[in-house]
Amino acid sequence: MKAKALAFLLLPLTLCATFAFASEPAPAREAQELIEELVVDIGQYKEKAKSHVEGLLEELSLADPDLGSRWERIADLWLSLDADLTLHEGILPDGLPDSEELCLVALGFQLEPDGSMKEELLGRLGVVLESAKKYPKAYVLCTGGGTAAENPAATEAGEMAKWLLEHGVEEDRLIVEDQSLTTAQNAIFSYDILTTRYPQVKQLAILSSDYHIATGHLLFEAEAILRCDTPGEEALTVVSNAAWPAPSGQLSSMFQAGALIELSGDTETAFEIYYDTYDIHALPLLK
Incomplete structure (x- = not known):
């Protein structure tokens, strides 16, 4: 009888504890x-x-x-x-600053196994060259690392810079970022180079295949937002683009999500x- 009475007395306490536990807010998430x-x-x-x-x-x-x-x-x-987003096919539009404040960002593309450039990268370079002629005082940043399976010495950026030099772009205008293997890394490593070695650069134009422009714009500007001292006072801003019309190719919005997560520091995800x-x-x- 005592056991039943004790159980009866404890029941309200148990129910109170249960409801109190259930009403506790969920723990804050990271x-x-x-x-x-x-x-x-x-x-x-x-x-x-x-x-x-x-x-x-x-x-x-x-x-x-x-x-x-x-x-x-x-x-x-x-x-x-x-x-x-408006794409500018073939060449940068009018109205950009023709000065060292502007940097043309040429995004790379995977090399052939022997290190030579594929047709798509050559197509992108044609757009870069015409835009560099239109804005002769702007810098040209070539970005992309070693993607040649049988030639570890070759890099996308190195081959691009060599081609542009051979086609008349002055060497002192060329900036080479040759360590990156993803578009997110293009943005991260390019930001490091530009903000430490070329502080006069304030505006970026993204040059790539048409399907790649939105991703490049998003990642380069997002990196500037994440790295600035104060939100709204970014060191670099993407102001324009020029696109090569690729016959095929696409990047999904989920790919862009993955790239933003890479910028946030979670490479595995x-x-x-x-x-x-x-x-x-x-x-x-x-x-």
Whole structure:
């Protein structure tokens, strides 16, 4: 009888404890988890994810106000590029500064096994050359590392710079970034070079294949947003582009998501997305 009475008395306490536990707020999530979820949501759902992304940005701002501000700018940039980006085919448009303030960023493309350049990279270089002639005082940054399977000495940037030099671009205008193997690394390593060795450069123009321009613009500007001392006071800004019309090729918005995650520092997850092994179904459903 005493045991039953004791159990009866303990029952309300147990229920109270259970309800108290259930009403406790969920533990705050790490900033990186929030960043990756919002980036993948945009990559997968674009504008349809807007309300969910806004909630994630609010949560991120509570966890880290500085990161919240930066990633809000990146999310806005990404969605605006998806809706409004204008491609300039063949040559840069009029109206850019013809000075050392401008740098033409020539994005590389995988080399042949022997280190020679493929047709697509030569096509991109034609656009770079015409644009360099139009803006003869601007710098030209060639970016891309060693992608020749049978020639480890060859790099995309090195071959590009050599070709441009042979076609009349002055050597003192050429900047070579030859360590990167992804577009995200193009942005990271180029930012390092430009901000430390060429502080006079303030504006960038992205030159690549047409399907690659949006990704290049997004990553170079996002890197500047992430690396600046104060959001809104970026050292570098992407102001224009020139595109080679590729006969084929595309980069999905999920590829862009992977690249942004690489910029955030999580290379492992980025490469899961690049190689299509990332499980999108692990994310919460959009409401």
